[in-house]
Amino acid sequence: MENQHKILISELTKLLLSGSAHASFDDAIKGLKPELRGVKAKNMPYSIWQLVDHIRIAQWDMLQFCKDADHQSPKWPEEYWPKESDPADDDTWKGSVEQIGSDLDEFIELLEHSDIYQLLEHGDGQSILREALQIADHNSYHIGEIIAVRRSLGDWKSS
Numbered sequence: 496m497e498n499q500h501k502i503l504i505s506e507l508t509k510l511l512l513s514g515s516a517h518a519s520f521d522d523a524i525k526g527l528k529p530e531l532r533g534v535k536a537k538n539m540p541y542s543i544w545q546l547v548d549h550i551r552i553a554q555w556d557m558l559q560f561c562k563d564a565d566h567q568s569p570k571w572p573e574e575y576w577p578k579e580s581d582p583a584d585d586d587t588w589k590g591s592v593e594q595i596g597s598d599l600d601e602f603i604e605l606l607e608h609s610d611i612y613q614l615l616e617h618g619d620g621q622s623i624l625r626e627a628l629q630i631a632d633h634n635s636y637h638i639g640e641i642i643a644v645r646r647s648l649g650d651w652k653s654s
Contacts (some may be wrong), residue, residue, distance in 0.1 A: 504611075507624075508603050511629045520550070520595060521640040528650060533581025536647030538653040542643050544588070546637050549576050549600070551591045553633055557626050558602045566619035574653060602630065608617060 511520040524547065534543045541549070552575050561568040569575055582588040611624040645651035 501536075504606055506604060507627050507631070511599060511603060511627065511634075515632070517635055518638060518642060520638055523638045523645075526650075527645065529585070529588075529644070531648055531650055533579070534644075534648060535580060536644045539640075539644055539647060541576075541644070543580065543641055544582045545577050545580060546641050546644070547588075547595070548582070548591050550634055550637050551595050551650050552576075554595060554602075554630055555598050557630050557633075558605070560618070560621070561602070561605060561615065561623050561626050564615075599630075602627070 509515055516604065522552075524543070529637045532547075535542045552569060556568050556575075560568065582591065605614055605623060609623050611627070612622055615621050615623070642651055
């Protein structure tokens, strides 16, 4: 059983970092022209900046929920989405991107050293396993949106 658990943790880690069947977050933003971060493509409700910062906020919330029984989640939906289409500056962009990576690393550390099946006492049915799947699902959905916006803006590699 221990070996099966290690395999599951390994597969969850791969899913969280790269998805295997889809582009990773780093792939989705690689080479993005800074001037396109705040542009909303036609018929798309969000800019790439808003999608990136939404990923950051939601992932941070799920991580904190797993770690801290006293954590208070932001108000849905207004505090999960930045109002501005553009990041305030380059440092804001870089900070958001870096936090996504560091929070994901911290979550993977939690996965590796926790009973992922144990229900969180302060939740209503959540476990670390469930939160891992939710982070992977949520991030991959919005990574796909980032790529769709980039395609609409003519800024995505074709192969």
